[in-house]
Amino acid sequence: MKLERGEFLELVEYYKRAVLGIAWVCIGNLALARQISLEVFQQFSASFVALKKRENLSAWIGALTIGTCRRWNRRYVRVQRDGEELGDLFLRLQRLPESNRFVLVLRYYARMSYKEIGAFLDLPLNTVRGTMYKATQRWLLEFSKDF
Template identity: 25%
Template sequence: MVEPGTIQAAQSGDREALITLLREIETHVYRTAYYILNNEQDAMDAAQEALIRIYTKINSYEEKAQFKTWVQRIVTNICIDKFRRTKPTVSIDEHELVFREKQDVEDQVMASYTYQDIRHAIDQLPEHHRTVVVLRYLQDFSYNEIADSLDLPLNTVKSYLFRARQQLQALLHEYQKGGVRG
Protein backbone atom coordinates (compact mmCIF):
# COMPACT_ATOMS: atom_id res chain seq x y z
CA MET A 1 0.00 0.00 0.00
CA VAL A 2 1.96 3.02 1.24
CA GLU A 3 5.72 3.13 1.59
CA PRO A 4 6.95 3.86 5.15
CA GLY A 5 9.40 6.42 3.73
CA THR A 6 6.49 8.37 2.23
CA ILE A 7 4.74 8.46 5.60
CA GLN A 8 7.88 9.64 7.38
CA ALA A 9 8.51 12.29 4.73
CA ALA A 10 4.92 13.52 5.03
CA GLN A 11 5.29 13.71 8.81
CA SER A 12 8.48 15.74 8.33
CA GLY A 13 6.58 18.36 6.35
CA ASP A 14 7.29 17.18 2.79
CA ARG A 15 4.25 18.50 0.93
CA GLU A 16 4.80 16.31 -2.14
CA ALA A 17 5.05 13.19 0.04
CA LEU A 18 1.81 14.13 1.80
CA ILE A 19 0.03 14.66 -1.53
CA THR A 20 1.36 11.31 -2.78
CA LEU A 21 0.20 9.65 0.41
CA LEU A 22 -3.31 11.09 0.16
CA ARG A 23 -3.62 10.10 -3.50
CA GLU A 24 -2.58 6.54 -2.69
CA ILE A 25 -5.29 6.13 -0.05
CA GLU A 26 -8.17 8.20 -1.43
CA THR A 27 -9.82 5.34 -3.36
CA HIS A 28 -9.59 3.03 -0.36
CA VAL A 29 -11.04 5.73 1.92
CA TYR A 30 -13.94 6.44 -0.46
CA ARG A 31 -14.70 2.73 -0.96
CA THR A 32 -14.93 2.15 2.79
CA ALA A 33 -17.13 5.21 3.25
CA TYR A 34 -19.40 4.14 0.42
CA TYR A 35 -19.85 0.60 1.71
CA ILE A 36 -20.66 1.84 5.20
CA LEU A 37 -22.94 4.72 4.21
CA ASN A 38 -24.32 3.31 0.92
CA ASN A 39 -24.81 6.78 -0.48
CA GLU A 40 -22.46 8.31 -3.01
CA GLN A 41 -22.74 11.91 -1.82
CA ASP A 42 -22.41 11.00 1.87
CA ALA A 43 -19.44 8.78 1.03
CA MET A 44 -17.75 11.58 -0.90
CA ASP A 45 -18.30 13.96 2.02
CA ALA A 46 -17.01 11.42 4.54
CA ALA A 47 -14.00 10.58 2.38
CA GLN A 48 -13.15 14.25 2.01
CA GLU A 49 -13.48 14.79 5.74
CA ALA A 50 -11.31 11.73 6.41
CA LEU A 51 -8.59 12.91 3.99
CA ILE A 52 -8.59 16.34 5.62
CA ARG A 53 -8.33 14.73 9.06
CA ILE A 54 -5.46 12.51 7.87
CA TYR A 55 -3.78 15.60 6.39
CA THR A 56 -4.05 17.53 9.65
CA LYS A 57 -3.29 14.58 11.97
CA ILE A 58 -0.48 12.86 10.04
CA ASN A 59 1.97 13.74 12.81
CA SER A 60 -0.15 11.86 15.34
CA TYR A 61 0.33 8.59 13.44
CA GLU A 62 2.67 6.28 15.32
CA GLU A 63 4.25 3.33 13.58
CA LYS A 64 3.17 0.89 16.28
CA ALA A 65 -0.08 0.48 14.29
CA GLN A 66 -0.29 -0.28 10.60
CA PHE A 67 -0.95 2.83 8.54
CA LYS A 68 -3.97 1.28 6.81
CA THR A 69 -5.62 0.48 10.16
CA TRP A 70 -4.96 4.03 11.38
CA VAL A 71 -6.57 5.40 8.20
CA GLN A 72 -9.42 2.90 8.50
CA ARG A 73 -10.14 3.98 12.06
CA ILE A 74 -10.40 7.60 10.95
CA VAL A 75 -12.75 6.95 8.01
CA THR A 76 -14.86 4.45 9.96
CA ASN A 77 -15.32 6.84 12.88
CA ILE A 78 -16.33 9.64 10.53
CA CYS A 79 -18.84 7.36 8.82
CA ILE A 80 -20.27 6.17 12.11
CA ASP A 81 -20.65 9.78 13.28
CA LYS A 82 -22.32 10.70 9.99
CA PHE A 83 -24.55 7.64 10.18
CA ARG A 84 -25.65 8.57 13.69
CA ARG A 85 -26.45 12.15 12.67
CA THR A 86 -28.78 11.04 9.90
CA LYS A 87 -31.55 8.52 9.97
CA PRO A 88 -30.45 5.52 7.93
CA THR A 89 -32.40 4.69 4.82
CA VAL A 90 -32.21 1.54 2.80
CA SER A 91 -31.50 2.06 -0.85
CA ILE A 92 -30.43 -0.06 -3.75
CA ASP A 93 -26.99 0.60 -5.17
CA GLU A 94 -27.34 2.14 -8.62
CA HIS A 95 -23.89 1.06 -9.78
CA GLU A 96 -23.94 -1.71 -12.32
CA LEU A 97 -21.99 -4.91 -12.07
CA VAL A 98 -19.33 -5.44 -14.67
CA PHE A 99 -20.23 -8.48 -16.72
CA ARG A 100 -18.14 -10.66 -18.94
CA GLU A 101 -19.18 -10.59 -22.56
CA LYS A 102 -19.97 -14.32 -22.63
CA GLN A 103 -22.70 -14.11 -19.99
CA ASP A 104 -26.18 -14.11 -21.40
CA VAL A 105 -28.77 -11.50 -20.50
CA GLU A 106 -30.57 -13.75 -18.03
CA ASP A 107 -27.36 -14.37 -16.09
CA GLN A 108 -26.69 -10.64 -16.02
CA VAL A 109 -30.16 -9.87 -14.71
CA MET A 110 -29.93 -12.57 -12.02
CA ALA A 111 -26.44 -11.42 -10.99
CA SER A 112 -27.71 -7.85 -10.72
CA TYR A 113 -30.66 -8.93 -8.56
CA THR A 114 -28.37 -11.03 -6.38
CA TYR A 115 -25.97 -8.12 -5.91
CA GLN A 116 -28.83 -5.78 -5.06
CA ASP A 117 -30.33 -8.24 -2.60
CA ILE A 118 -27.00 -8.80 -0.85
CA ARG A 119 -26.39 -5.04 -0.69
CA HIS A 120 -29.92 -4.54 0.63
CA ALA A 121 -29.34 -7.22 3.30
CA ILE A 122 -26.04 -5.63 4.37
CA ASP A 123 -27.78 -2.26 4.62
CA GLN A 124 -30.29 -3.75 7.06
CA LEU A 125 -27.61 -4.87 9.52
CA PRO A 126 -27.02 -2.80 12.65
CA GLU A 127 -24.24 -0.26 12.13
CA HIS A 128 -21.57 -2.17 14.09
CA HIS A 129 -22.33 -5.43 12.25
CA ARG A 130 -22.38 -3.69 8.87
CA THR A 131 -19.03 -2.05 9.60
CA VAL A 132 -17.25 -5.32 10.41
CA VAL A 133 -18.80 -7.04 7.38
CA VAL A 134 -17.59 -4.23 5.12
CA LEU A 135 -14.09 -4.32 6.57
CA ARG A 136 -13.80 -8.13 6.49
CA TYR A 137 -15.47 -9.09 3.23
CA LEU A 138 -15.31 -5.98 1.08
CA GLN A 139 -12.03 -4.46 2.28
CA ASP A 140 -10.36 -7.83 3.05
CA PHE A 141 -9.14 -6.84 6.53
CA SER A 142 -7.98 -9.53 8.93
CA TYR A 143 -9.76 -9.91 12.27
CA ASN A 144 -6.81 -8.24 14.00
CA GLU A 145 -6.84 -5.32 11.57
CA ILE A 146 -10.57 -4.83 12.16
CA ALA A 147 -10.01 -4.91 15.93
CA ASP A 148 -7.23 -2.31 15.59
CA SER A 149 -9.26 -0.13 13.21
CA LEU A 150 -12.35 -0.08 15.40
CA ASP A 151 -10.49 -0.20 18.71
CA LEU A 152 -12.40 -3.32 19.74
CA PRO A 153 -11.29 -6.53 21.41
CA LEU A 154 -10.62 -9.34 18.93
CA ASN A 155 -13.37 -11.52 20.44
CA THR A 156 -15.89 -8.71 19.97
CA VAL A 157 -14.99 -8.51 16.28
CA LYS A 158 -15.43 -12.28 15.94
CA SER A 159 -18.76 -12.09 17.75
CA TYR A 160 -20.00 -9.22 15.55
CA LEU A 161 -19.01 -11.10 12.40
CA PHE A 162 -20.68 -14.29 13.62
CA ARG A 163 -23.92 -12.45 14.41
CA ALA A 164 -23.77 -10.47 11.16
CA ARG A 165 -23.42 -13.70 9.15
CA GLN A 166 -26.41 -15.16 11.01
CA GLN A 167 -28.47 -12.07 10.24
CA LEU A 168 -27.43 -12.13 6.59
CA GLN A 169 -28.39 -15.80 6.36
CA ALA A 170 -31.82 -15.00 7.75
CA LEU A 171 -32.25 -12.04 5.41
CA LEU A 172 -31.14 -14.06 2.40
CA HIS A 173 -32.89 -17.32 3.30
CA GLU A 174 -34.72 -17.60 -0.03
CA TYR A 175 -31.37 -17.99 -1.82
CA GLN A 176 -30.43 -20.83 0.52
CA LYS A 177 -33.67 -22.63 -0.40
CA GLY A 178 -33.03 -22.18 -4.10
CA GLY A 179 -35.84 -19.68 -4.34
CA VAL A 180 -35.92 -16.75 -6.66
CA ARG A 181 -36.37 -13.09 -6.10
CA GLY A 182 -40.02 -12.19 -5.90
Protein backbone atom coordinates in the same frame (compact mmCIF):
# COMPACT_ATOMS: atom_id res chain seq x y z
CA MET B 1 6.05 13.40 13.50
CA LYS B 2 5.84 14.91 10.04
CA LEU B 3 4.16 13.04 7.22
CA GLU B 4 6.01 12.97 3.92
CA ARG B 5 4.00 13.11 0.69
CA GLY B 6 5.09 9.65 -0.47
CA GLU B 7 4.22 8.12 2.89
CA PHE B 8 0.84 9.86 2.87
CA LEU B 9 0.04 8.47 -0.59
CA GLU B 10 1.01 4.96 0.56
CA LEU B 11 -1.31 5.25 3.56
CA VAL B 12 -4.15 6.54 1.39
CA GLU B 13 -3.66 3.62 -1.00
CA TYR B 14 -3.67 1.15 1.90
CA TYR B 15 -6.75 2.53 3.69
CA LYS B 16 -8.87 3.90 0.84
CA ARG B 17 -11.09 0.81 0.41
CA ALA B 18 -11.73 0.55 4.15
CA VAL B 19 -12.59 4.24 4.48
CA LEU B 20 -14.82 4.23 1.39
CA GLY B 21 -16.55 1.00 2.44
CA ILE B 22 -17.35 2.24 5.93
CA ALA B 23 -18.52 5.61 4.58
CA TRP B 24 -20.77 3.91 2.03
CA VAL B 25 -22.31 1.64 4.68
CA CYS B 26 -22.92 4.61 7.01
CA ILE B 27 -24.26 7.05 4.43
CA GLY B 28 -25.79 4.76 1.83
CA ASN B 29 -24.76 6.88 -1.13
CA LEU B 30 -21.56 6.15 -3.04
CA ALA B 31 -21.04 9.72 -4.29
CA LEU B 32 -21.30 11.12 -0.76
CA ALA B 33 -19.13 8.29 0.55
CA ARG B 34 -16.40 9.40 -1.85
CA GLN B 35 -16.69 12.98 -0.57
CA ILE B 36 -16.48 11.73 2.99
CA SER B 37 -13.40 9.67 2.11
CA LEU B 38 -11.70 12.79 0.78
CA GLU B 39 -12.61 14.68 3.94
CA VAL B 40 -11.25 11.87 6.13
CA PHE B 41 -7.91 11.89 4.34
CA GLN B 42 -7.76 15.71 4.49
CA GLN B 43 -8.34 15.56 8.25
CA PHE B 44 -5.78 12.79 8.51
CA SER B 45 -3.16 14.82 6.65
CA ALA B 46 -3.85 17.99 8.62
CA SER B 47 -3.75 16.38 12.06
CA PHE B 48 -1.16 13.62 11.60
CA VAL B 49 1.33 15.44 13.85
CA ALA B 50 -1.11 15.02 16.77
CA LEU B 51 -0.80 11.23 16.57
CA LYS B 52 1.27 10.11 19.53
CA LYS B 53 1.89 6.46 18.69
CA ARG B 54 2.28 5.10 15.19
CA GLU B 55 0.71 1.80 16.32
CA ASN B 56 -2.61 3.61 16.79
CA LEU B 57 -2.73 4.81 13.17
CA SER B 58 -5.29 2.26 11.97
CA ALA B 59 -7.67 2.84 14.88
CA TRP B 60 -7.25 6.58 14.45
CA ILE B 61 -8.22 6.46 10.76
CA GLY B 62 -11.16 4.22 11.66
CA ALA B 63 -12.33 6.66 14.32
CA LEU B 64 -11.92 9.59 11.90
CA THR B 65 -14.00 7.74 9.32
CA ILE B 66 -16.83 6.79 11.66
CA GLY B 67 -16.87 10.23 13.30
CA THR B 68 -16.98 11.99 9.93
CA CYS B 69 -19.84 9.76 8.79
CA ARG B 70 -21.84 10.45 11.92
CA ARG B 71 -21.24 14.19 11.55
CA TRP B 72 -22.45 14.05 7.93
CA ASN B 73 -25.56 12.14 9.01
CA ARG B 74 -26.38 14.80 11.61
CA ARG B 75 -25.63 17.87 9.51
CA TYR B 76 -26.81 17.11 6.03
CA VAL B 77 -30.20 16.28 4.66
CA ARG B 78 -30.50 12.62 3.90
CA VAL B 79 -30.19 12.00 0.21
CA GLN B 80 -31.60 9.05 -1.63
CA ARG B 81 -29.65 5.95 -0.77
CA ASP B 82 -28.09 3.85 -3.48
CA GLY B 83 -30.24 0.86 -2.51
CA GLU B 84 -32.40 1.10 -5.60
CA GLU B 85 -29.38 1.11 -7.89
CA LEU B 86 -27.56 -1.67 -6.07
CA GLY B 87 -30.63 -3.74 -5.50
CA ASP B 88 -31.34 -6.13 -2.73
CA LEU B 89 -27.75 -6.56 -1.54
CA PHE B 90 -27.41 -3.08 -0.07
CA LEU B 91 -30.88 -3.11 1.46
CA ARG B 92 -30.18 -6.39 3.23
CA LEU B 93 -26.84 -5.11 4.44
CA GLN B 94 -28.58 -2.06 5.91
CA ARG B 95 -30.80 -4.32 8.03
CA LEU B 96 -27.80 -5.61 9.96
CA PRO B 97 -26.52 -3.79 13.05
CA GLU B 98 -23.81 -1.21 12.36
CA SER B 99 -21.03 -3.28 13.93
CA ASN B 100 -21.95 -6.25 11.73
CA ARG B 101 -21.98 -4.11 8.59
CA PHE B 102 -18.58 -2.65 9.44
CA VAL B 103 -16.82 -5.99 9.88
CA LEU B 104 -18.41 -7.47 6.74
CA VAL B 105 -17.44 -4.48 4.61
CA LEU B 106 -13.90 -4.36 5.98
CA ARG B 107 -13.45 -8.10 5.48
CA TYR B 108 -15.01 -8.57 2.06
CA TYR B 109 -14.77 -5.14 0.42
CA ALA B 110 -11.56 -3.75 1.93
CA ARG B 111 -10.07 -7.28 2.13
CA MET B 112 -8.69 -6.75 5.62
CA SER B 113 -7.58 -9.56 7.91
CA TYR B 114 -9.24 -9.96 11.30
CA LYS B 115 -6.17 -8.40 12.90
CA GLU B 116 -6.38 -5.38 10.56
CA ILE B 117 -10.11 -5.02 11.24
CA GLY B 118 -9.41 -5.06 14.97
CA ALA B 119 -6.80 -2.34 14.57
CA PHE B 120 -9.07 -0.25 12.33
CA LEU B 121 -12.07 -0.46 14.67
CA ASP B 122 -9.94 -0.52 17.84
CA LEU B 123 -11.34 -3.88 18.92
CA PRO B 124 -9.67 -6.99 20.38
CA LEU B 125 -9.10 -9.83 17.92
CA ASN B 126 -11.58 -12.17 19.66
CA THR B 127 -14.27 -9.48 19.51
CA VAL B 128 -13.69 -9.17 15.77
CA ARG B 129 -13.94 -12.95 15.37
CA GLY B 130 -17.17 -13.08 17.37
CA THR B 131 -18.69 -10.14 15.54
CA MET B 132 -17.70 -11.64 12.19
CA TYR B 133 -19.34 -14.93 13.15
CA LYS B 134 -22.55 -13.19 14.25
CA ALA B 135 -22.55 -10.96 11.18
CA THR B 136 -22.14 -13.95 8.87
CA GLN B 137 -24.95 -15.83 10.63
CA ARG B 138 -27.28 -12.83 10.41
CA TRP B 139 -26.32 -12.29 6.77
CA LEU B 140 -27.13 -15.92 5.94
CA LEU B 141 -30.40 -15.68 7.86
CA GLU B 142 -31.29 -12.50 5.97
CA PHE B 143 -30.79 -14.24 2.63
CA SER B 144 -32.49 -17.47 3.68
CA LYS B 145 -35.78 -15.63 4.34
CA ASP B 146 -36.59 -15.81 0.63
CA PHE B 147 -36.25 -19.57 0.41
